[in-house]
Amino acid sequence: MARGRRTPGSGSSDTPRRRTPGSGEGTGKPGNTGTGGGSPQRRSVRDSGLRTSAQEAGRTSRTTAAGGRNGAGRPTPSWKSTASASSGAKRRTRRGAIRGKKRFWNYPRRGKGPVMRWLPGWRFLLGAAGTVLVIGAVLFGIAYAMVEVPEPDDFALAEGSTITYADGESTMGSFAEVDREIIDPTELPEYVGAAIVASEDRRFYSNVGVDPVAILRALWSNLRGNDTQGGSTLTMQYVERYYTGQTSGYVDKFREAILALKIDQQQSKDEILGAYMNTIYFGRGAYGIERAAQEYFGHPASELTVSESALLAGIIPSPGNWDPAVAPDQAQARWERTLAFMVESGDITQAEADSLEFPEVAEPVRTDTYGGPNGYLLTMIRDELIAAGFTEDEIDGGGLTITSTIDADLQADAVAAAESLPEDTPDGVRVALTSIDNSTGGILALYGGPDFLERQRNAATQDVAQGGSTFKAFALIAALENGATLEDRYTSYSPMDIDGHEVNNFDRINRGNIDLATATQHSVNTSYVQLNREYGPENLVDVAHRLGLPEDTSGLEGNLVNVLGTASPHPVDMAEAYSTIASGGVHHDRFIVASVSNRDGDVVYTGGAEGEREFDPQVIADATYAMQQVVDGGTGATASEIGRPAAGKTGSSNDYRSAWFVGFVPQITTSVAMYQIGEDGEEVSMWDGWGGVAPISGGSYPTDIWTRYMSAAVADLPVEEFPERSEPERVYVPPAEPTQEETTEEPSEEPSEEPSEEPTEEPTEEPTDDPTEEPTGDPTETPTDDPSEEPTEDPSEDADGGLLDGLPNGTGDSSGGGGGGNGGSNGSGGP
Structure with a gap:
């Protein structure tokens, strides 16, 4: 019976079910109301094109329980045919659904014109902007976390170093x-x-x-x-x-x-x-x-x-x-x-x-820190800092405060004194002045030239000049250390043959048998060469080094005539050496940097050092006493004008190519050196002189400059006395027996000997073969008939002259003493 039979594809239930159109089940006969037939209404719907996907699939496949074949010609089971149709229908339904939805990424945009389809839509723009913001925020966060605050840039911290005078306030210059x-x-x-x-x-x-x-x-x-x-x-x-x-x-x-x-x-x-x-x-x-x-x-x-x-x-x-x-x-x-x-x-x-008014503004001025005389000081300061271990970067950008030893007032006085020569002074004349604090070795003032930018060579520290009779102080100390006394006497006639050297005195005066104090006062060459022979020229060299002259001082050798100043020291070295004498035999290395502070105000360097005793105080006291006589009435008499105890020594080199005065009071030592350079850089003799003074010897302009500077330098210092000399020995002194008659020949107009070699810019030439030979000159006083007799008048115009001390005096009135005087005023020109 049809009602009780299971139709293929109807399901597993025995209970009749309402069939879904398009299921593909039934016989497909028209008018059949059972399985697969369908009502006319359903057919109408199906035929009108509104069939479902499953129905369309069932119709197309023609697969029924009654019969159907697969691609191989074999019969296809009804259950398999139905499943295949269902799967295909689902795929078509899914594609259709997808085609019916709008995608976020719609570029180029469908359905737009040929131009608009390439322009991004608001969704694209909004999305892109959001993406950029998110990425940017992430990157910024990462960068913020990773970037560390660095150390300050070196250039930002670079601060020029300031150099002050000794007061710590007045500015000298800067390194920047x-x-x-x-x-x-x-x-x-x-x-x-x-x-x-x-x-x-x-x-x-x-x-x-x-x-x-x-x-x-x-x-x-x-x-x-x-x-x-x-x-x-x-x-x-x-x-x-x-x-x-x-x-x-x-x-x-x-x-x-x-x-x-x-x-x-x-x-x-x-x-x-x-x-x-x-x-x-x-x-x-x-x-x-x-x-x-x-x-x-x-x-x-x-x-x-x-x-x-x-x-x-x-x-x-x-x-x-x-x-x-x-x-x-x-x-x-x-x-x-x-x-x-x-x-x-x-x-x-x-x-x-x-x-408010628009402010007045200074005109821009491009000044060079190294211009003028201070350029030499700044260069010395820089060199001393480098020698002490400071780097260039620290000096130029470390923000240091460098306090020098230079006294601002004394430096101004030094410049004024060194530049006080007469207007007709030749352009090639060089003046070097160095002033040192005897208690510390600190340089108080230094003149190395008028303008560092014009001549970048320091006359005080780099130039050299033959020392002349300034070396007699070294011979005197060497003799006193080895048992000599100031009462020891030596003959003084001139000329005198000493071990094959013909030695002359400047004034040709025979003072008879004179003691060492007198020989020092008048810078008697013949007496000092005898002294040097007796106590050994090697001892002079040793004393010079212990006083402060460097080992490599040009020409400083142990020969008999080194006492006449054949060596050529730097002027600053002579100031240091004589400062050791002034300090009683305690040597201090000179220095120009007092202290250095960093930008925080902490002192990171202090200049100078404890002095070292090199000589017996009494030996130095006796030598100082002899050099006091030079100032009190000898070749450096002009220096007595400072009005307090002073000591020193003049010096003039071969053919007057250099002239010196190195003197001191108990607190300060100052050296002044002078020489002349020709147009081609050669050394020029200062025999002819200038300003009414000729020749230029140690007792003329150098002593004048020293006196002018020291008068200001000691104005505010208390007057101090030098230590007492040794108790004089009381001995009988027989008259000297002359072995040679004094010369009385007439003076020549020019020196009898021309320079033996072409000099260089630095006066470093060695002495002539016969270092005692001098041009003849008109003696300032006629010798006495008896060479052993002391002169009746103390010849204040006597000069030392170094190798050639026998040159005649300059012009001027002899009442001025050995100082000569600028422009020929009140002085003989002297030594």
């Missing part, structure tokens, strides 16, 4: 890689910083280190083709100059912005502003507000007015172009702009701004 002087910004008036903030970053106190508004404004201005602008805040400028150096490119700017954000969190606004003011460039070579104030207005930054502050703040973006000396109109416009912003920010009132 960059002209900057870092100051405490809290010492500045508030309006100085306010002017800079108003001009450079009006939202400085409200922004977080970067200013998006300023960045966008600058970008918009740049895009419009205006002058290129930057959106850097004051903090970003500070970062650029203080931490990173000058930056360029977007990567550098991005890092700069991150650092600005970090630093804004780590430092206060006042700290940032203060460091900025100490770092920024203001033009005229000046870095930092302090140097800017000095360059533009000639006073410290702490004394800046509101008007001056506004000017400096206004020219920061382009100081070279907006300097009032270069573009006064532009400078004034920037000044007015800054004042307007200060009014806007409430730093000053409009009335105050209206009352």
